[in-house]
Amino acid sequence: MKxxxxxxxxxxxxxxxxKIFYILILxxxxxxxxxxxxxxxxxxxxxxLLLDMGMVAIEIFGLLVAIFVSVSLVLEEIEAKTIYLLxxxxxxxxxxxxxxxxxxxxxxxxxxxxxxxxxxxxxxxxGWESELxxxxxxxxxxxxxxxxxxxxxxxxxxxTSSVASIxxxxxxxxxxxxxxxLQFLSSKIGNIFLKITVKFFxxxxxxxxxxxxxxxxxxxxxLMVVPITYTLVYSIVCLILCSILFSKKEF
Amino acid sequence: MNAIEIKNLTKIYIKKQxxxxxxFLAVDNLSFEVAEGEIFGFLGPNGSGKTxxxxxxxxxxxxxxxxxxxxxxxxxxxxxxxxxxxxxxIPYLYKYLTAREILSLYGTVSGVSGNILKNRIDEVLxxxxxxxxxxxxxxxxxxxxxxxxxxxxAIIHKPQxxxxxxxxxxLDPLGLKDMRDVILKLKADGKTIFFSxxxxxxxxxxxxxxxxxxxxxxxxxxxxxxxxPNTLExxxxxxxxxxxxxxxx
Numbered sequence: 106m107k108x109x110x111x112x113x114x115x116x117x118x119x120x121x122x123x124k125i126f127y128i129l130i131l132x133x134x135x136x137x138x139x140x141x142x143x144x145x146x147x148x149x150x151x152x153x154l155l156l157d158m159g160m161v162a163i164e165i166f167g168l169l170v171a172i173f174v175s176v177s178l179v180l181e182e183i184e185a186k187t188i189y190l191l192x193x194x195x196x197x198x199x200x201x202x203x204x205x206x207x208x209x210x211x212x213x214x215x216x217x218x219x220x221x222x223x224x225x226x227x228x229x230x231x232g233w234e235s236e237l238x239x240x241x242x243x244x245x246x247x248x249x250x251x252x253x254x255x256x257x258x259x260x261x262x263x264x265t266s267s268v269a270s271i272x273x274x275x276x277x278x279x280x281x282x283x284x285x286x287l288q289f290l291s292s293k294i295g296n297i298f299l300k301i302t303v304k305f306f307x308x309x310x311x312x313x314x315x316x317x318x319x320x321x322x323x324x325x326x327x328l329m330v331v332p333i334t335y336t337l338v339y340s341i342v343c344l345i346l347c348s349i350l351f352s353k354k355e356f
Numbered sequence: 357m358n359a360i361e362i363k364n365l366t367k368i369y370i371k372k373q374x375x376x377x378x379x380f381l382a383v384d385n386l387s388f389e390v391a392e393g394e395i396f397g398f399l400g401p402n403g404s405g406k407t408x409x410x411x412x413x414x415x416x417x418x419x420x421x422x423x424x425x426x427x428x429x430x431x432x433x434x435x436x437x438x439x440x441x442x443x444x445x446i447p448y449l450y451k452y453l454t455a456r457e458i459l460s461l462y463g464t465v466s467g468v469s470g471n472i473l474k475n476r477i478d479e480v481l482x483x484x485x486x487x488x489x490x491x492x493x494x495x496x497x498x499x500x501x502x503x504x505x506x507x508x509x510a511i512i513h514k515p516q517x518x519x520x521x522x523x524x525x526x527l528d529p530l531g532l533k534d535m536r537d538v539i540l541k542l543k544a545d546g547k548t549i550f551f552s553x554x555x556x557x558x559x560x561x562x563x564x565x566x567x568x569x570x571x572x573x574x575x576x577x578x579x580x581x582x583x584x585p586n587t588l589e590x591x592x593x594x595x596x597x598x599x600x601x602x603x604x605x
Binding site (some may be wrong): 107108112185190191356 | 457466
């Protein structure tokens with residue numbers, strides 16, 4: 106546990122001193138730009154637009170940061186060879202993977218909180234009345250970030266190329282929103298091979314619809330049992346696979 | 357007990373290609389021992405398999421055949437790793453952390469913590485003569501300073517065995533002397549030092565024995581006491597040449 110915590114600590118420090126702040130500055134600028142643009146619109150319309158656009162921006166920025174940080178999490182350490190000095194210490198490879206993973210989740214979580222603070226600041230400034238559903242939607246975005254990060258980490262351990270890992274993860278990210286369509290498609294396809302392939306993707310890709318509270322703002326299950334359980338089970342399975350892959354890796 | 361025991365170690369790298377995998381024999385049936393408390397030089401030209409052997413000892417690579425032991429523990433093992441301090445050829449350190457932060461990280465994961473670690477960090481920084489920049493990010497350090505931090509991280513947990521990969525490469529004369537002094541002090545403290553190098557003169561000055569390796573094969577083990585002073589380089593060259601001739605035939 107101590108080892109994992111030490112690795113979490115340096116991962117957060119490394120990421121915060123590294124790149125994440127540049128992305129956040131970009132986000133803050135995008136929000137300010139959007140606010141000026143929507144300033145021309147009057148009253149309620151401005152609030153609604155800033156609320157929706159802001160949440161979309163938070164999700165996209167959050168997921169992009171998560172994908173890039175997760176993919177480079179281990180690959181960058183292998184390329185820079187900094188991994189030699191850690192793995193030649195008495196730590197288990199699983200502890201290393203978990204430490205890096207949780208450090209990354211914590212960093213992206215901190216980034217998400219900062220983006221939400223900027224967003225809330227603007228919303229409150231233009232007279233938005235806060236609602237609980239907003240915070241649940243943000244939590245849903247955080248769960249999506251956890252899922253996509255685990256997938257990105259898994260792909261990065263498969264290949265030695267960051268680009269290939271990013272492409273695969275983005276492919277999964279897009280498919281993650283098309284769960285219902287995939288299920289519909291599999292019921293319509295006659296060819297058994299294609300049917301099995303589509304079904305396979307349906308079960309393997311993460312289903313973001315479970316976590317998408319943004320689009321069904323009035324219809325949120327406030328207990329969050331299904332979304333949390335789904336995220337936990339999916340991430341744990343992915344992390345076990347990551348750990349197996351990593352334990353066989355040579356440096 | 358031997359600090360290091362390598363038995364019939366063979367390592368073949370396999371480069372996966374579309375049609376046929378490419379194989380490269382990096383270490384070929386290597387066997388030798390390093391006794392506890394000695395300074396042992398592992399000499400060979402570039403690409404002779406020195407780093408591969410070291411990485412196998414550290415569990416970063418897995419042997420194709422054969423086995424390695426550290427103080428009787430078969431590697432890879434966490435118990436073996438806890439007894440090793442490792443200095444890579446180039447100190448691969450996190451440039452976003454400061455010297456203190458990086459030593460704190462490596463100290464903690466090696467089982468040193470709390471106040472003991474704090475005191476130990478000051479102690480090792482003193483040993484490697486890093487007087488300034490303890491709280492500066494490593495990205496701003498010169499090569500020489502990085503090498504000092506590299507040595508500090510290798511000894512932070514007081515390991516019984518030091519494995520140093522090319523510790524003399526790229527050092528200026530003062531740096532060379534400091535590195536030699538650190539190694540000799542560690543030996544005086546009862547540590548075992550195993551280092552790879554192609555700088556023969558340094559090896560002759562401080563080692564009790566050296567192994568000469570080429571193309572992954574052990575050519576000869578030389579006891580420094582048993583040879584005339586300043587002849588190790590000639591022995592090294594003649595061994596390598598003989599092997600080259602055999603290979604050409």
